[in-house]
Amino acid sequence: MKKQTRILPQLLLAILSMMATPVVMAWTDKPVKMIVPAPPGGTMDVVARILAEQISADIGQPVIIDNKPGAGGGIAVHALMAAPADGQTIMVTASNVLTEIPLVMKAGFDPLKDVKPVASVTRSTMVLVGSPSVPAQDLKGLIAYVKANPGKLSFASYSTGTSSQYAGMIFNQKAGLDLQHVPFPGSPPALVQVMAGQIPVMFDGIATSLPQIKGGKLKIFGVASKTRLAQLPDVPTMAEQGFPDIDFNNWVGTVVASGVPAAMVDKINAATLKAASAPKVKERLAAVGFEPDTSLTAGQLAQSVKAEYDRNAAIVKTFNIKLNQ
Missing domain, CATH: 3.40.190.10 (Periplasmic binding protein-like II)
Incomplete structure (x- = not known):
């Protein structure tokens, strides 16, 4: 009887600990703003709305879409940077917003310093x-x-x-x-x-x-990629037709302002990847032409942004693409 008496408090503590863990590990207990650098119906908006619905269900909080098109994504990035660095404001974007716009426009932000990639969801x-x-x-x-x-x-x-x-x-x-x-x-x-x-x-x-x-x-x-699309298997690539340089395949995912603490970035990363891995999300993304891709870590995404940025800088120079051209 004494043994059972000792075990019961231990079981109670374990149960309470398990019940408390989701609260401790939760990303937030407040509504989240999800900035999208595109108008409603745009490529990034499609991903954002699918992702927002699942994240909202997972965290039990509203995820509010805030479309801010214009300036090649610059308006949205500035809004992200202006928000408090508390993890309540995130952005869903395609990597090209970070790796192309600043090369040909006075974007007013440094994509390698002012923004942190968090998690990729898919490729476009x-x-x-x-x-x-x-x-x-x-x-x-x-x-x-x-x-x-x-x-x-x-x-x-x-x-x-x-x-x-x-x-x-x-x-x-x-x-x-x-x-x-x-x-x-x-x-x-x-x-x-x-x-x-x-x-x-x-x-x-x-x-x-x-x-x-x-x-x-x-x-x-x-x-415009090296391989054909599963959704359009009979359509040849530009490379097959003599234009191998026309190869544009960007990841789409979540990013935050650089001031967001690393611990919060990890929580947003986990929430994004959990949502992106949901079967319903994968099915919806595939149905509208996206290839789900959550394979890259936050560090690898940052490296890919740098590589894309350097590659696109060479394109701008080689093809003489000018500001506002």
């Missing part, structure tokens, strides 16, 4: 899409069409200084074309113009273009 591949009114049926035909209309055609991008512009500029130079660049504040408004035939082509993220491709509202001329 770009595709070259066009208006249904474009008479070409493949990339070769598209090039011939543009060359037959010198000085008359343009390409859209979802912002100056993004991979959407970079890919278009590289395509222009490598194919010997004279497409004029027309930037927009995000994918949705750019795609509206492309689908309406006002602008013939653009390089866009697969997540925002895939529904329109499947719906017959966009033509597709190539995949």
Whole structure:
């Protein structure tokens, strides 16, 4: 009987400890603001909303989406930096916002010092899409069409200084074309113009273009990566069609301002990865064209940002991409 008496308090302490652990380890007991450097419906917004719903369910707190498009993501990054460094404000972004924009615009932030990558959720591949009114049926035909209309055609991008512009500029130079660049504040408004035939082509993220491709509202001329997409297995890559330099494949995930303490970064990392690993999240991401990818640690993401930044700096120099071009 005495033995049982000794065991009971120990069991009670163990149970109480287990009950307390989630509270101690919880990221937050307050609503979270999730900044998105894109308009509603944009590539990053799609990921953010899927992720926010799951994180909210996991932590038992609202996750409020705050769309801040413009300046190639610079407006959103500044909002992130201006928020208290307490982990209550995070950003869901594609890596190109950190590795491309500051090279061609006066972004006002240092992507290698002012922002900390936390966790990747997925990868986004770009595709070259066009208006249904474009008479070409493949990339070769598209090039011939543009060359037959010198000085008359343009390409859209979802912002100056993004991979959407970079890919278009590289395509222009490598194919010997004279497409004029027309930037927009995000994918949705750019795609509206492309689908309406006002602008013939653009390089866009697969997540925002895939529904329109499947719906017959966009033509597709190539995949801007080294490998074909599972969702579009019959569409050749740009590399297969003679343009190996057009390879843009960015991770999309969570980042915080550099002032957020390491312990808090670890908690946000754990919450992000838990949400991203949920079967429902994986299914929803795959359904809209994303390849789930949570393989990189926060340290590896930081290294990838530096590598991407250096690579893109070389692109800017090689192809003479200018501020606000």
